[in-house]
Amino acid sequence: MDKKNGSRNLQDETRYGNPEINGMSEIVKNVCIWVEGFIFLFGCYIVLFGHLTPGGGFAGGVIAAGSFILITLAFGRGRIEKIIGRRKSSILDSLGALMFLFIGWAGIYTGGVFFSNFIQKKFGSMPFRFLSAGNIPLINIAIGIKVMSAIFLVFFVLSITRVVLRGDKLEMVRKK
Amino acid sequence: MTETFITIFLVFMILAAVVALEARELLSTVIAVGAVGFMLSVIFLFLRAPDIAIVQIVVEILTLVILVRATISRDTHFFEDEREFFPFAINIVMIMVFLIFAFWAVKTLPRFGLNFSKVAPYYLTKGLAQTGAANIVTSVILDYRAYDTLGEATVLFTAVLGAVALLRRKAKAAENKNG
Structure with a gap:
């Protein structure tokens, strides 16, 4: 066998089966079952407490997407398509973007300028509480949903396509 | 003290970047x-x-996972060609020109850690009272500069749109129908 040409790849496939369909070994799967929920919960915490502690929508969304990517890597494609498939995550992506835009538009409608913090101006709040800062937590949640589904979607789309050499040009095809 | 640490880390970053350029294996x-x-x-x-x-x-971990997955699932690739002389020489010349101009530009920058903007004290003193957010960074990016954040979200949205549109399943079928 040609040593330069993917010896590692072949070894893995003979030992564990195809990692893209069957997932990784039993140890990885068990650890994933223990950890996946906590990673997702930590992402939600970072999103929800973005106005009080370091973090925010983007960081928390990426952490939550990391839990989905962990499931995809550990279990293969079958399990993740039951939890959040391509269609569901693209709907969530658009929903997050529209929610963000809607909050900005609501600022025009109630306060006069785009992205005016109208809830804080109208009701006010005690600082350092969970329910404070007006519509900043709402925007954080919108960005969190958006970033989570967008990053997962990019990973998912990249992981189900593969570049092959057909004839003398490269083509992108869906993996079997 | 902070400056010394940052300089050490910057040297290590440059070394790692050179290793990334010169390594034979992907x-x-x-x-x-x-x-x-x-x-x-x-x-x-x-x-x-x-x-x-x-x-x-977090983004670094995810990028690393995606890149390792992409490089391992393909055949392991080795770079063995020698670098051509002419593009290499052009690179060196361009870097020299950049350094000559950057030398003057950097001299006009404010000193490290010096606060000269007038907006920053305003945010620090009035941010909590005006927005109610304890985290000033969040109050800047989601209240004072929320329009900026909308632009960033649009960039991410466009990136996902491009990835999904380019790599969708129906592309091949349409191509077969036409050709």
Whole structure:
């Protein structure tokens, strides 16, 4: 066998089966079952407490997407398509973007300028509480949903396509 | 003190970047690029910017996972061709020209850590009262500069749109029908 040409790849496939369909070994799967929920919960915490502690929508969304990517890597494609498939995550992506835009538009409608913090101006709040800062937590949640589904979607789309050499040009095809 | 640490880390980052360029194997290149990103996140921690440090470290981990997955699932690739002389010489000349101009530009920058903007004290003193958010960074990016954040979200949305549109399933069927 040609040593330069993917010896590692072949070894893995003979030992564990195809990692893209069957997932990784039993140890990885068990650890994933223990950890996946906590990673997702930590992402939600970072999103929800973005106005009080370091973090925010983007960081928390990426952490939550990391839990989905962990499931995809550990279990293969079958399990993740039951939890959040391509269609569901693209709907969530658009929903997050529209929610963000809607909050900005609501600022025009109630306060006069785009992205005016109208809830804080109208009701006010005690600082350092969970329910404070007006519509900043709402925007954080919108960005969190958006970033989570967008990053997962990019990973998912990249992981189900593969570049092959057909004839003398490269083509992108869906993996079997 | 902070400056010394940052300089040391910057030297290590440059070394890792050179390793990433010169490594023969694709996997070691990916790992060296990851090292650059993690050192950058440590620098952000030294500069007391935990928000940016969290984002940097998390995005770096995800990028590393995606890149390792992409490079391992393909055949392991080795770079063995010698570098051509002419493009290399052009690169060196362009870098020299850039350094000559950057030398004057950098001299006009304010000193490290010197606060000269008038907006920053305003945010620090009035941010909590006006927005109610204890985290001033959040109050800047989601209240004072929310329009900026909308632009960033649009960039991400466009990137996903491009990925999904380029790699969708129906592309091949349509091509077969036409050709």
